[in-house]
Amino acid sequence: MPNYNEFEKKxxxxxxxxxxxAAQTESALLQLRMDLKQxxxxxxxxxxxxxxxxxxxxxxxxxxxxxxxxRALSYFATAVAAIVVTVAFFFSTGSxxxxxxxxxxxGAEPGIYATPFYSEEAKAEVIWAEGYRYIPANYTY
Amino acid sequence: MKFWLYLILFSFTSSSLLLxxxxxxxxxxxxxxxxxxxxxxxxxxDELKRSLEKLFGYKKYRIIGQARSSLRPQAPVMFxxxxxxxxxxxxxxxxxxxxxxxxxxxxxPLLKGQYHPKPQVPLIIRGxxxxxxxxxxxxxxxxx
Numbered sequence: 001m002p003n004y005n006e007f008e009k010k011x012x013x014x015x016x017x018x019x020x021x022a023a024q025t026e027s028a029l030l031q032l033r034m035d036l037k038q039x040x041x042x043x044x045x046x047x048x049x050x051x052x053x054x055x056x057x058x059x060x061x062x063x064x065x066x067x068x069x070x071r072a073l074s075y076f077a078t079a080v081a082a083i084v085v086t087v088a089f090f091f092s093t094g095s096x097x098x099x100x101x102x103x104x105x106x107g108a109e110p111g112i113y114a115t116p117f118y119s120e121e122a123k124a125e126v127i128w129a130e131g132y133r134y135i136p137a138n139y140t141y
Numbered sequence: 142m143k144f145w146l147y148l149i150l151f152s153f154t155s156s157s158l159l160l161x162x163x164x165x166x167x168x169x170x171x172x173x174x175x176x177x178x179x180x181x182x183x184x185x186x187d188e189l190k191r192s193l194e195k196l197f198g199y200k201k202y203r204i205i206g207q208a209r210s211s212l213r214p215q216a217p218v219m220f221x222x223x224x225x226x227x228x229x230x231x232x233x234x235x236x237x238x239x240x241x242x243x244x245x246x247x248x249x250p251l252l253k254g255q256y257h258p259k260p261q262v263p264l265i266i267r268g269x270x271x272x273x274x275x276x277x278x279x280x281x282x283x284x285x
Contacts, residue, residue: 101237101257103264108252116254122192124263129252132269135225135276 103127165238165258166283169220169228171206174199175274189263189279196265199274209283212240212258226268226278230256244278258282 103116103125114129173179174197182203183190193202206223217231229243237257244252244266256264260282268276 101239101259103242103254103256105252105254107250107254109250112251114252114254119192119196122195122265123188123261124192124196124265125259126196127252127254127264127266129267132246132251135269135271137272139271 165212166209167212167220167230167258168207168209168281168283169222170204170279170281171222171226171268172277172279173203173205173271173274174201174277175203175272176200178273179203189281192263192265193277193279197267197275197277202277212238222278226276228278228280256280 102118105114105116105127108114108129112129112131114127116125116127118124119126172183172193174193176199179201180203181201190202193199206226208220208222210218210220212218212230212232215232217229219227219229221227225247227245227248229245230240233239233241233255239255239257242252242254242256243250246269252266258264258280262282264280266278266280268278270276
């Protein structure tokens with residue numbers, strides 16, 4: 001069971017501790033605010049300094065566009081144009097070759113029958129016509 | 142540096158090739174095919190000879206007439222490799238280059254049709270029998 005006398009004694013001791021007055025508390029708070037402001041400004045400045053340093057470093061590293069740079073750029077553009085033209089050319093010829101485009105017959109003399117076809121063996125397009133008049137051997141060329 | 146120069150040169154070459162597509166150079170030959178009795182006269186064109194052998198089976202082939210010309214847009218062209226045969230070409234469409242042709246024997250029309258010349262692919266037309274053989278007409282598109 002707690003001793004009542006001891007408790008009372010401790011209470012008296014606690015009352016004796018000097019309490020800070022309102023003015024003291026206010027000045028301490030003001031000081032704290034000033035310190036915090038100072039720290040924040042320092043941080044901000046350091047960030048600004050870093051950015052400035054980086055920008056300066058980058059501008060020092062990258063060279064200005066000289067004549068040789070422009071020339072290199074023009075060569076590059078020409079090369080790209082050349083590649084585009086070449087690819088277009090090969091595509092155009094490729095599409096032409098891929099077309100079947102067999103010859104067609106739209107008319108023939110009566111008695112002549114013509115059939116167009118592609119001969120894989122001969123690698124040629126053929127118009128096989130029948131029904132011509134025979135040309136005798138006495139016709140010399 | 143040299144690499145770029147080569148590339149520029151290459152681009153000019155290819156663009157000139159693109160422009161050259163418009164005009165097609167064509168050779169028209171009249172050939173007499175027979176097993177014997179004629180002198181073989183088919184110079185260098187071994188590939189053509191092989192093609193003709195596969196199609197007709199004769200042993201000897203002799204060119205008896207030849208004509209070369211350029212097929213130009215909007216201008217009809219007449220080929221006459223020989224007095225006996227001639228062929229008229231006129232352009233129908235540009236893309237692809239399609240030509241209307243008319244085969245004539247002594248100025249009398251025999252066949253009419255449409256043809257799209259292709260490099261490396263000859264057009265072989267079987268002609269009439271002549272003597273103991275056959276007359277053959279060959280049209281080749283030449284790359285120039």
